[in-house]
Amino acid sequence: MKKSATSIRSFLLQRTFIFSVLGFLVLVSVTHYAFTKSIEKNASVMAERIAKQTFNSMYLVMSQGWNRHQLEQFMKQMEKDNKDSDLSVSIFRGDLVTERFGEMESPALSDTHRQVLESGQSQLVSTDDSISYYYALNAKEVCTHCHTNVTDGDTLGMIEVTQELDKSLLNANKELILTLILVSPLPLLLAFLATRQITSRIDNSIEQLADSIDSIESISDLSRLEEGRDRLAFRELQDIFSQVKNLSSKLNDIAVDKELLEFEIRLLEKFVITSEVVRDWREYVNFLIVDINKVMNVYTMFSIFKVDNEVFDLEVFWLQPPSDRTRQSMEQAIMKRLAQDGSPFELIDINIRHNMVNEHAEPMDLDDDAIELQCKSLLVETPKIGGIVGIGVHSDTIQDTTKLLVLESILSTLLNVVGSVRAIYKYTKDLEYYATRDPLTNLYNQRMFWELLDYELDRADRHDYKVALLLLDLDNFKSINDGYGHSWGDKLLADFSEALQNALGKDAIIARYGGDEFVIVLPESDVAHAAQVAETILLTSRNHSLYYDSNTFLKLTGSLGMGIYPDHAKNKKDLFMFVDNLMYRAKNSGKDQIALPNENELVDIFKEMSDKTVLVTQAIERKELIPAFQPIVCSNTGEIHAVEVLSRIKLSGDRLMSASEFIEIAESIGKVHQLDYIVMDKAFEQVKITGYEGKIFINLSPRSIIISDFIPTIKRLAESHAINPESVVFEITERDTVKNISVLESFVMSLKDKGFKLAIDDFGSGFSSFHYLKHLPIDYVKIEGEFIANMANDARDMAFVNSISHLSQELNVETVAEFVESEEVLELVEKAGITYAQGYHLGKPNPDLEGILKTTEVFVR
Known part of the structure; x- marks a missing residue:
């Protein structure tokens, strides 16, 4: 189980009580020890003093000529006086005195007694409940007058002073403990008051720190943390606060607001490239600017595309219309950024186009310095997909490192997305064109020809009118490719196609069917009208020429076949085969002419078509x-x-x-x-x-x-x-x-x-x-x-x-x-x-x- 945390107040109270009790016990022990030692010391001093006083009294008595009986009376009186006291005094004669004056009644000698008598050295002996001082009586010169058998320094005897301490110590300890018990609440009270004051100041400081942290709603609010440092009462908390501030600074560099992340996610969702996006990529960028501005202020977005060698397109997207001065300043700022030393945009031709997100908004007027400082761009050395080589924005977000990080991420993604959208847009436009057009002549291609012919024949059936089909094959065109090269042949075909389109106008459907073959569909056209158009086509081919050099012009002629639906065929394939046969008739008849459907020759034409069918059938059957x-x-x-x-x-x-x-x-x-x-x-x-x-x-x-x-x-x-x-x-x-x-x-x-x-x-x-x-x-x-x-x-x-x-x-x-x-x-x-x-x-x-x-x-x- 996870251990629950305790509060500072509870911790301080617990520790204060424990240490107060421990301190009290230590104080009792130390006091008791010191008091005991003091009593023991006083007792030893007193014992030594009494021993010396007793000796002095005895010396005084003996110096006055007291006899043995008087001395014994003196000693008995002294013992009597100390009988009810915890102090006792005993006198012991040495061997030399006994030898001179005889035995005297005294307690039995202990080892300590003998040791003192033999050594002549006084001793202090302490036990748990008593102190004994053994005072050695050593002879001096004056003593030899009476003690004729001793010399200076000999041990005459010993005085023992013993003081019983158990009662004194007991009484003293009682008084000490009673006194300590009476004063024991005082340190607890003082500890409680100190703890309360400390915890109160800590609580206030922590509350202020918590309030400062609670006020942080976004990454940008981290800068306000410094304001609450001086209100904290303790240096340690100020140090902690400083560490939190340092952490916030680091977070400010690496963290991103939840709002920004959600915005980035929503924005990335819009990066899905759909058919609607491809349909108008500029409108797509306009919508992106609107979404970006819901989170950060982006006034302008610009993108640079390479469209040709040394030619670039600069697309500038404005959130709202700029003033003329702002427009010029922005162009200058962008161009300055693009024209830096070593930039691939130096000394190039840049076409600038301005796009407005909200054309009806109030004109925007930006400061020149703000434009220069608040532009952020991402440029690449080589074009990416779609020819995009750079993208940038103008925003006050540049000053915010956190939002700048998100903005740079968005720019990197936009660089690829906008490039991809524009590439698909351009590619789709090209594809739409090439799906229906011949890339060399810009005429309809063969695929589109069949679809348009099918459509016109169906319309002719519904509205009961005729459709003419003409097939033009250029004569001897292979000789032009062989003699002047395919490049000149292609130029001639493209040039002739343009002339043919100008000659026939918009009513005719013209397609390039093959290398040098052209088909023309004439809706709502009979034989007479189709024949006029055929003459126009031949005249156009005869009169057309392409300059090759000062002595040579490339010229053309063509052979033409013509058929009418539904007069000559009941479906598109049969109609085409009919016209194809007529075209070959024109070629076989000398070229540069029209083979019109002659009633007398129709049987032969259909027979030729039938013969081809028979030929193909036989070839299949006979393998x-x-x-x-x-x-x-x-x-x-x-x-x-x-x-x-x-x-x-x-x-x-x-x-x-x-x-x-x-x-x-x-x-x-x-x-x-x-x-x-x-x-x-x-x-x-x-x-x-x-x-x-x-x-x-x-x-x-x-x-x-x-x-x-x-x-x-x-x-x-x-x-x-x-x-x-x-x-x-x-x-x-x-x-x-x-x-x-x-x-x-x-x-x-x-x-x-x-x-x-x-x-x-x-x-x-x-x-x-x-x-x-x-x-x-x-x-x-x-x-x-x-x-x-x-x-x-x-x-x-x-x-x-x-x-x-x-x-x-x-x-x-x-x-x-x-x-x-x-x-x-x-x-x-x-x-x-x-x-x-x-x-x-x-x-x-x-x-x-x-x-x-x-x-x-x-x-x-």
Whole structure:
């Protein structure tokens, strides 16, 4: 059990009583001892005196000529006088006197008597109840006149004086004890009074100390403890108080108010990054300032972001509108802080933006000195996430070390949170843009084209109007890339896209479908209107040029196909195939022209479309599909890491039809999964023959997900050719799968259970890619080729690629860069930390796997 503490008053009273009693007993003992010794001393002195007086009396008697009888009478009278007294006197004759004068009646001799008589030395003998003094009578010269038989110094006899002390001591002790008993209450009373006075002063001092401590409600109140020190009555308590004050000073440096901790917890709860936070990060910071001001006064918060080389954004957030003078002073104070020696912000361009939390509040006017002294900032040497390089506040809290500690903690957290929010905000904006736009031309991308076309066709059905679709393919554009380089080809495409958009206006939906292909959707448009727009497109391409040098302008022409819904097709895929056929007719007719849907030629066009369908059907049924292999190499060494399997149909004259020309047909007739089986079977066979041991990337068609026997079939194919499932990587895209993500997740988990690996193809082309990365066990990310191809010329594409690379590294996912068409791009890919690369610069698709393995060796770095 825990022992309970006693009070100082009780302790003092207990100890005072105990020590008073002990003191009294000691006093009695000492007094008794001293008194006894005093009596004994007095008794010994008296005995010696009586012995000498007796001798003197005897000498006087004998000197007067007293006879023996008179002497005996004298001695008897002396004994009689001492009979009722506690004092007795006895006289003993020595041998020499007996010899001269004869025997005399006396008590028997004791050992002490004989010793004194023999030695002639007087002795004092004390016992517990008596004192005896043995006085030796030694002869002097005068004695020899009578005692003729002695000489000077001989012992004549001895006088014994004995005093009994027991009665004296008893009476004395009674008197002493009675006296001590009578005075004993006095020390107890005095001790009680002293204790009461002491405890009273101690109580008062402790009460004052307790009041001083009780007055502490927060860490900032600790500074008031010094005020109560002088009121304490005892130096020891003042010393204790000083120690408490020293402790409070230490606590003031390390402790944090409960209110501040609760505030910090509440504030940290608001650091959860939600979609609302990302939607407007500046509004988020405004709310944070309001919450911070509930606990401490923070007038201003500022953050610095790196947006470009030597260019920074300074965002200043005000609790309420500042006066013009205050605004200028704050800008100067911040810039002064940023421009200190050795700061990365020296000699740079800073864009300043001011944000108001409460625009309608009274203008705030701050003192210049207060601004300078009350600014606290946290700067980093290199940009953090979101490009943030610094954050700071202006607050009077800077003068409070405790709150400053919390404030510094908040600043450290805000540095990362605000940076992350701004990064996600910017990244989301970019993602929203790139999910719908082609990064090179800023036109809609292929994915968005199909969604918009589907929307317009549905609207046309509901409102009973027509929709025109035009497909433009630039003529001989490959010669421009080959002759002037891809960078100039990209510039020409971007420049032409802008001119095309200006020419057609907002009524037309323009998208970049492929490398040099453009599609235009014209809502509520018939053949006549569509033909006018087609002429405008051709004129725009003919008249467009790009300055290359003083002697050269890069020019364009294009071949155009056109179709009308629902006149020429009943769905979007058939409409596109119809227009695609017309576009090829225009090319085959000499290029730089429009192929309009002629009523007389419609039968031939549909027949060509039907022939393509028959061709694809026969190729699947006869297993005439062949695999083509494109290498995927390590970006830093050039060694082959994997090959991607692509589908081809062999035509007459050793020509190969690419997958882009027949995949949609295979999907429309519901046989794309059979196509996949055939290509995988033949690809696995070549892998086994050549002894290739690297990874095999295979495109996974959306229909495969809903085919129940797809996974058992590919597992059987792998086993039949002794292919390890872990070497097979299936590529998925978001197309047609995002609508049923749960089915996709179940399918993917079944693939992973069988040992196969998974890759996201065209990563970054839409939101679904990120959804897959979050929810699916992805092994590889293949970055959208458009971003890779343009990263050397567009800082946005470079930033986007770097972001994907960093994200993949954080998630421990391998990355593959597509469309690596030059050594420059390959170097940028390696610099960005992308693991693998794929593109024509490293190897084109080829049905000869063994030849690819040998040819690609020249790229080993």
